[in-house]
Amino acid sequence: MNGNIQSVEDGDPKSERVNWVAEIRGLGLMLLAVLAFHSFIAKPFYIPSQSMMPNLLVGDRLVVSKYPYGWSWVSASFHVLPRFKGRLFPATPEYGDIVIAVPPELDEDYIKRVVALPGDRIALVNGQIILNGKPVPQTIEAPIELPIDANAPCDPESYPGLRIRKPSGLDVCELPALRETLPNGATYVVIDHLHQRLDDMAEITVPAGHVFLMGDNRDHSADSRAETFERGLGGPVPLENIGGRAEFITFSLNGSETLNPLSWWDALRGGRAWRSLRPAIMPQGNADERQ
Numbered sequence: 001m002n003g004n005i006q007s008v009e010d011g012d013p014k015s016e017r018v019n020w021v022a023e024i025r026g027l028g029l030m031l032l033a034v035l036a037f038h039s040f041i042a043k044p045f046y047i048p049s050q051s052m053m054p055n056l057l058v059g060d061r062l063v064v065s066k067y068p069y070g071w072s073w074v075s076a077s078f079h080v081l082p083r084f085k086g087r088l089f090p091a092t093p094e095y096g097d098i099v100i101a102v103p104p105e106l107d108e109d110y111i112k113r114v115v116a117l118p119g120d121r122i123a124l125v126n127g128q129i130i131l132n133g134k135p136v137p138q139t140i141e142a143p144i145e146l147p148i149d150a151n152a153p154c155d156p157e158s159y160p161g162l163r164i165r166k167p168s169g170l171d172v173c174e175l176p177a178l179r180e181t182l183p184n185g186a187t188y189v190v191i192d193h194l195h196q197r198l199d200d201m202a203e204i205t206v207p208a209g210h211v212f213l214m215g216d217n218r219d220h221s222a223d224s225r226a227e228t229f230e231r232g233l234g235g236p237v238p239l240e241n242i243g244g245r246a247e248f249i250t251f252s253l254n255g256s257e258t259l260n261p262l263s264w265w266d267a268l269r270g271g272r273a274w275r276s277l278r279p280a281i282m283p284q285g286n287a288d289e290r291q
Contacts (some may be wrong), residue, residue: 096186
């Protein structure tokens with residue numbers, strides 16, 4: 001071998017140089033693939049508010065599928081696209097679906113439940129939904145006892161008189177519960193423990209291409225009942241503002257975790273991982289209205 005030529009094994013400095021252009025290109029392609037997956041297929045979400053208790057708790061992490069209702073400006077992983085009307089491969093949500101919605105004047109993701117569809121007439125009387133002139137059945141359930149933690153403090157201002165101590169010494173938030181059943185048989189539990197302004201609403205008709213959304217924690221939800229200046233949805237939500245459907249919980253943290261991942265294990269809430277967020281379907285005619 002010519003003594004003036006070094007082999008790769010001899011440590012040619014040129015052979016050890018990092019091709020930064022190729023590395024950056026590879027990272028860019030990987031980032032684009034992740035963004036595309038989050039925009040068109042599914043995306044993880046974090047629950048920051050109590051508006052969907054008891055079915056979603058602060059600290060829940062969940063997966064939202066992005067394709068069930070088609071794609072629009074809101075489908076992008078980040079809200080960077082200009083708002084425009086219309087959707088690609090459109091479909092209408094079903095009663096009881098938990099969906100991600102973006103308010104008309106904010107670039108934030110809200111999570112709420114579909115309670116009325118395009119063309120429905122909806123009103124509220126003393127907290128009960130009146131849908132197309134008929135009360136949506138509600139049955140009284142046993143109170144729900146939620147363990148108190150940093151993400152579910154059961155503060156006395158929001159939940160007066162509902163914090164109790166069990167004989168075991170465990171502090172819980174005892175929440176009065178109602179099972180609500182929509183016309184397609186979708187059934188789920190809601191909390192309604194106060195009489196407040198949003199419990200009553202005059203009848204409106206949901207426009208074509210819109211849905212009416214409400215939180216399951218009825219006294220603590222800024223939803224289609226609330227005006228935009230109250231950080232609500234300001235009425236029925238256009239379908240192009242619906243960004244996906246909640247599918248299942250991956251895991252839930254109680255708020256005691258720190259930046260150290262080792263602390264997350266002790267902060268895990270038991271029994272919430274892989275819980276489906278699709279409503280159960282009850283055979284129609286089996287639910288009695290609240291008396």
